[in-house]
Amino acid sequence: MNSDKNHGKENAGGIPNVVALIGPTASGKTAISIELAKLFNAEIISCDSRQIYKLMDIGTAKPSTEEMQGIRHHLIDIIYPDSSFSYADFASCAAPIIKEILGRGKVPFIVGGTGFYLDGLVNGVSAIPEVGENKLKNLREELELLETAKLVSMLNKLDPESAARIKFNDRQRLVRAISVSELTGRPFSSFKDKKIINNNYNYLIIGLTKARELLYNSINLRVEVMFKNGLLNEVESLLNSGYGELAPGMKTIGYQECVEFFYGRKTKDEAMAMVKQNTRNYAKRQETYFKRFKIDNWFNKDENKSNDKKIFERMARLIENHIK
């Protein structure tokens, strides 16, 4: 899967170059990204839907200040766990930051595991008009009370195309499609054209992963370390601060299971086992999503430390060719 192929682009028309590193959780992105950032005078834009949350450090494997080694990181710690942050929010926040970084003569380096976020930035998001957050929220809450069959028949009337495409049990997508159709007066499926939010940068996307079994081992180990480092305390203090299980930020692997423990629905061991299990399942979903980027710059880490060095060097060469 690894490739030495030269991806340096001619960059005609002066389109600015941006580098992105994706990979499943626990693949080792953080450490290598900081080393690469040091080498290329880059600033990192986190592409991680959980590290955006303040007060959630241990369970999101957020890099500490020491780990960052002076490399500037963006889009970490930007909201509290009671707010949500959509992929469109990510695209519209990241675009101006990329511009700023380029303005400083530095390399914008997007790093993270939220493929959907990167997708929105690179391929654009749909231009759905603002309908008012409260209206949307109220309608959504109303719809969530309805039976699935009812939702399906509603969507069939409003937008048969979406109804045909959305899987029958996928209530989240049914509710979304109905609310957009209803509030905009246009079928949801009519918004499928994507709009590029930024200035259409020239992206180099690099992937970092591990063989499945090794990845699962790393995940299991990382979860144990999180518990040792006080994940339960972190969750307890979030609960004490009023962030309950319904807060968007708390719908996070590692947090939801610990909440179950504090509510007496699970033992500590069960909670930890569930965190491991859910993280493994999540990593698999991430890998499926990454396939849509159709990149051939994938690197497989293994247990051999000397290969880490080779991977670093190959990535560095790719980046060098891309940004020159």
Next chain:
RNA sequence: GCCGAGAUAGCUCAGUCGGUAGAGCAACGGACUGAAAAUCCGUGUGUCCACAGUUCGAUUCUGUGUCUCGGCA
């Protein structure tokens, strides 16, 4: 040692009034237009513990053995 219960998919178990079997979880694969660490979909051959008996046919009934878990000693 005796009495009872059990042995079926990687795990927990259901089932077959005798015609070689199926759920949940795991695993694997997939989808993804503002919740994405979210949400949802698809994929089930496994000496049905072993041996013998009955039977056209046994994973199913009978016997013996082995192992596991209870209880009593």
